[in-house]
Amino acid sequence: MPTEPLSRTRIVAAAIDLIEREGADAVSMRRIAADLGVGVMSLYNHVPNKDALLNGVAEAVLSQIEFTDDPDAHWTDRVRMQARAFRQIAHGHPRSTMLVVSRQLHSNAGLLPVERALATLRSAGFDGVDAVRVLRMFIAYIVGSLLREVGVTPTFAPSHRQMVNPDDVDPTLFPEVNGLAPLLSSCDHDADFDFGVELLIQAIAVLPKRKREGTR
Amino acid sequence: MPTEPLSRTRIVAAAIDLIEREGADAVSMRRIAADLGVGVMSLYNHVPNKDALLNGVAEAVLSQIEFTDDPDAHWTDRVRMQARAFRQIAHGHPRSTMLVVSRQLHSNAGLLPVERALATLRSAGFDGVDAVRVLRMFIAYIVGSLLREVGVTPTFAPSHRQMVNPDDVDPTLFPEVNGLAPLLSSCDHDADFDFGVELLIQAIAVLPKRKREGTR
DNA sequence: AGGCTTGCACGTACGGCGTACGTGCGTCAA
DNA sequence: TTGACGCACGTACGCCGTACGTGCAAGCCT
Secondary structure, three states, X not given: OOOOOOOHHHHHHHHHHHHHHHOHHHOOHHHHHHHHOOOHHHHHHXXXXXXXXXXXXXXXXXXOOOOOOOOOOOHHHHHHHHHHHHHXXXXXXXXXXXHHHOOOOOOHHHHHHHHHHHHHHHHOOOOHHHXXXXXXXXXXXXXXXXXXXXXXOOOOOOOOOOXXXXXXXXXXXXXXXXXXXXXXXXXXXXXXXXHHHHXXXXXXXXXXXXXXXXXX | OOOOOOOHHHHHHHHHHHHHHXXXXXXXXXXHHHHHOOOHHHHHHOOOOHHHHHHHHHHHHHHOOOOOOOOOOXXXXXXXXXXXXXXXXXXXXXHHHHHHXXXXXXXXXXXXXXXXXXHHHHHOOXXXXXXXXXXXXXXXHHHHHHHHHOOOXXXXXXXXXXXXXXXXXXXXXXXXXXXXXXXXXXXXHHHXXXXXXXXXHXXXXXXXXXXXXXXX
C-alpha cells in the first residue's frame, strides 16, 4: 500500500495536530517526522527550516477562519462579526493561537482579514487614516484578548484558575485585589470579549464626524 | 579581588542584559553563565530551572515600571497615566516585552499594577464587576499594542518596515490594502497608542450610569 | 582545637534538539 | 539506454537543559 507522499501541507497539518495535542513545546522536527512515520531529514525536502514550518502553521490556522460578511448589514454588525470570526481561532486552535499572533506573516493569509476590515470601515465612512487607526486598535484588543483567553498572558489574577485563597494576597497591601478576588479569579471569556467589542464599536461610532459622510 | 558572589538577582540581571543585547533566542543557561564568568551549574544553586529564571526576568522588568499616581487627579488622567506607565516596558526593555506579557506571574510584581488600576476605577465610581471588566479590556489592548510595537505580532502590513512595493500585493484582490499601503506600512506608535487609550477612556466614561455614583 | 554540617562553585555526562551533508533509489526525458 | 533529477533517509556536529557527584571553605557544636 503506497502511503500518501510527503508534502508541505501534510507536514503543517501534522504540526498543528501535535501542537493542539501536546502544546507548542512538544514540537520538534524529530517528533513531527515520527508522527508522520518518515525520517527527520525528509521534512527538509518540503520545508526550509523549523521557523518556516511554524510560519506555515500560523498561516494555515489564520486562513481557516471563516468570514461570513454580509455587505448589506450595518457596519457595526459587520465589525462585530469580523471580530468574533477572528476570535474563533482561540476555539478552533487554542494552543496554536500564540503562534498566530506572535509571527510576522507576509503572505495573503494575513492580508485577507485586513482587506475585509478596511473595506467595512471605509464603507462606514471612515477616511483612510481613521480606518487604519481603528483597525490597529481592534487588532491590539483582539490579540490581547486571545492571549488571555488561551492562558498564555498574565491574568493578573491572584491565584491560577481557582478561587482565590485569601492567604495568597496580603489584604493590607492589595485591598482592592483582595476584595474583588472572586471576580478576578473567574472569567467569562465570551462575555468579556463581547463587552470590549461593544465598547470599542460604541467608541468609534462617535468619532469626530468631520471625516465621516454617513453611517453606512 | 573577591568577585561579587553569585545571586539570583545578578543572574536575572545578566539574563535581561543578554536579552536586550541579542534577543530572547540568545538566552541559554550556558551563555548566561559565560557572561557572568561562572560555571553553568552554579546557576542552579540560585535558580531552580530556566523557566523559573525567565519568570524572574519578567517579574523584574514588570516591577521596574514607575507608577506616579496622583490620587487627586481626575480618574481619566490617572487611567491615562497608568496605561502609559505600562507601555514604558516596551521602551525600557523592548526585547523582554514578549516575556512579560506571555508568562503567568503569580507574584506581587504582577499584582501591584492591578491594585492601582482597580483602585482608580473604583474611585471613578465603577462597581466591582465593571472595574474588573474595564481593567481586563485595558490590559488586552495594552498587551496587544505592546506586542505590535516591539514587532513580534503581525503588523498585517503588506511589507515589513518599508514602503510597500506595489508588486507585493495584488490590487484586484486587495484594493483597500493596496490603496492604504502607505498608511499601513508606516506607524506612529506613540500616536496610535494614545489614540486607542483616549477612545477607551471615552467609551468607559459613558458606561451606563446606573452603577456609577459620580465621576471621581 | 577538632570534627561535622552546610552551602556553593564546578565538571562530567546524558538525552534531545536543529540541520549540513552525503547516499541511494525511483522515475522520467532524451 | 543513459543521464539527470527528485526525494527519502542515515550519520554526524554543535548546541541545549539539567541530573548527579565532587571538593572546598565557612560556620557551628562540643
